[in-house]
Structure formats: C-alpha cells, structure tokens
Amino acid sequence: MSEAQPVPQVTGRMFLYEKPELLTKEEHGELKVKQSDSPFAFAAKARAIPITYSEIPSAMKNFPLIFMSKEQPQMLAVTGLYDDINLFVGDDGKWEDHTYVPGYIRRYPFGLANESEGDRLAVIIDRAFDGFATNGDGAPLxxxxxxxxxxxxxxxxxxxxxxxxxxxxxFVRVLQDNELIQAQTAQYTPIGSSDAVDFASYFSIDEKRLNELPDEKLLEIRKSGMLPLVYGMLMSMGNWRLLLQRRAKRFDLQDGAIFKPLATN
Known part of the structure; x- marks a missing residue:
C-alpha cells in the first residue's frame, strides 16, 4: 500500500492573516463563508497596507504612497500615524465610505502563498476570519x-x-535603477506658528532627483508608461496633512497632542 502524501503547508507569515491555511476540499469541503458584521476589523490596527502600481491613480487620492525601505521597496499606502490604528477603519470594523480600499484588503480572507514543497503558488484562506462556518447560513466554498x-x-x-x-x-526596479527612492520627511506647520514640525520619516520618490535625471533617462520612463504613476506618488504626499487632520478629528486632539501617541496624551 502506498503511503498517503503529506498535505502541503503554507510557509512563512502573511501580513494581517492570523491563521493562513492551504485551501483544500479535504480540509474545507464543508466550509461556508458569509459577510462579517465587521468586515475590515482584521485591518483595524494596520498603519500601512501593501498596494500595487496599478492602484496608484485611485490610492493617491486618500493615502500617502511610500516604500517600506530603500532596500525593501515594497509599496505601501499609509493609513495611520503613531498608534497602531487604521484611521480608515471605524470602531464598527467598517471601512470609511468613499475612500479607496486596497486590493490586498479586498481579497481577504483569500490569498495566494508559496507551498512548503516547491515554488508553486497555492490558494490560502485565513481560517481565523469570523465569516467562516461549517453550518448555518453562508455560501459554500x-x-x-x-x-x-x-x-x-x-x-x-x-x-x-x-x-x-x-x-x-x-516599476520599483526602474525607480531603484535611477536612484529615485530616497529618505523623506513629512512636515506640518501648526496654525499660528512659523515653526514646521517633522512628524513622519519615510522612503518615497525624490522629486529633486527626478527633475535632475538626464533627458534620455526621463524619456525611457515616459515611454514605459510609468511617468504618470511616478507623479501620482509625488502628488499623494499632500495626504500627509489630511492624515494628521483625520487623526486630530477622530480623537479630538489639539495642538501638540496631534503629534504624540495616544498613550502619552
């Protein structure tokens, strides 16, 4: 008799997925899924969400778009400041109306991940999602x-x-090749003050370096169709101020308290 083949396991960790499992009919054949009452509660503590380059035109309207670091330039949409609080998810676990929801969030509780055996991508689910059940209402998987x-x-x-x-x-590789990803600082000048406050350090596109690129390099980026996305990321920097205002309004913060973690207020 041949031995049963081991079930492949998901390797590593997945951001925001508490209990990622490989989706199989053997393990999840009876599983059903229904809409959660608080569908975005899983992202309520996320200060930044991964995004892709095609999301820039939509995401630039609501979030500062940055990179994790110069060496690990994963693209991120900033959703919170100082505290582990996503300012776009309310206490009811719902995303704010009329603001962009990143694809990484919209695909949850599904996703793709590497199997432990080989490099093949496999479908995974977050078994910790409260919309999964084996009985009652819900759509079967x-x-x-x-x-x-x-x-x-x-x-x-x-x-x-x-x-x-x-x-x-x-897209990121082109930015790296042209050394456009650099350390940046976000500043805010409070009303009635002439002194700017540095409130965020991050990595993003350096506009000065972009403007100093040789004409042939800039032409290459334009012909690739990437130039509008580069400018979109630069335009998104205006959302830092809006993020501060959003935080101040949500927690009724005044003056210097706007720039401090909630725990120290």
Whole structure:
C-alpha cells in the first residue's frame, strides 16, 4: 500500500492573516463563508497596507504612497500615524465610505502563498476570519468536490492581484535603477506658528532627483508608461496633512497632542 502524501503547508507569515491555511476540499469541503458584521476589523490596527502600481491613480487620492525601505521597496499606502490604528477603519470594523480600499484588503480572507514543497503558488484562506462556518447560513466554498463559481471568482481576483504585484516589482526596479527612492520627511506647520514640525520619516520618490535625471533617462520612463504613476506618488504626499487632520478629528486632539501617541496624551 502506498503511503498517503503529506498535505502541503503554507510557509512563512502573511501580513494581517492570523491563521493562513492551504485551501483544500479535504480540509474545507464543508466550509461556508458569509459577510462579517465587521468586515475590515482584521485591518483595524494596520498603519500601512501593501498596494500595487496599478492602484496608484485611485490610492493617491486618500493615502500617502511610500516604500517600506530603500532596500525593501515594497509599496505601501499609509493609513495611520503613531498608534497602531487604521484611521480608515471605524470602531464598527467598517471601512470609511468613499475612500479607496486596497486590493490586498479586498481579497481577504483569500490569498495566494508559496507551498512548503516547491515554488508553486497555492490558494490560502485565513481560517481565523469570523465569516467562516461549517453550518448555518453562508455560501459554500466547494460543491461536489469543486470550487463553487463564487469561490472561483475570488480566486481569480487573487491571481490577478499577484500578476499585478509582479508588474509592480518591475516599476520599483526602474525607480531603484535611477536612484529615485530616497529618505523623506513629512512636515506640518501648526496654525499660528512659523515653526514646521517633522512628524513622519519615510522612503518615497525624490522629486529633486527626478527633475535632475538626464533627458534620455526621463524619456525611457515616459515611454514605459510609468511617468504618470511616478507623479501620482509625488502628488499623494499632500495626504500627509489630511492624515494628521483625520487623526486630530477622530480623537479630538489639539495642538501638540496631534503629534504624540495616544498613550502619552
């Protein structure tokens, strides 16, 4: 008798996924999913969310768009300051109306991850999601041993996101090759004061370096179609001030308290 093959496991960690599991009909064939009453509570403590390059035109309207670091330039949308609080998720676990929801968030509780055996991407779910159940109301993930149409649609969204993420790496590589990702500082001048306050340090596109690029380098970026996205990231820096105002309004902060963690107020 042949031995049973071990079930592949998910390797590493996934940001915001508490209990990622490889989606299989053997383990999850009876599982159902329904809308959570607080669908974005899982992201309530996230101060930054990964985004892809194609999201820049939408995300630039609400968030400062930065990079994790010069060496690890993962693109991020900043959603909070000082505290582990996402200023776009309310106490009810819902995302603020009329603001952009990043694709990384919209795909949850599904996603793709590397299997422990080989480099193949596998579909995963966060089993800690409170919308999963084995009884009661909800849409089944499987029917007759196959993914349901709805589940398959969600999986396709995850695949599209991963493809977009690969293209984002190309975009970032162009920025790195031209040394455009540099350390930056966000400043704010309070009303009635002439002294600017440094309130955030981050990595983003250096506008001065961009303007100093040789014409042939700038032309290469323009022909690649990336130049509007570069300017989109630069324009998103105006959202730092709006983020401060959002924080001050939410927690009724005044004067210097705006620039301090809540625990020290």
């Amino acid at each position: 499987f029917k007759d041993g196959e993914l349901t149409e709805e589940t398959a649609r969600l999986v396709e969204f995850c695949k599209g996101y991963e493809q977009d993420r690969s293209l984002t790496e190309q």
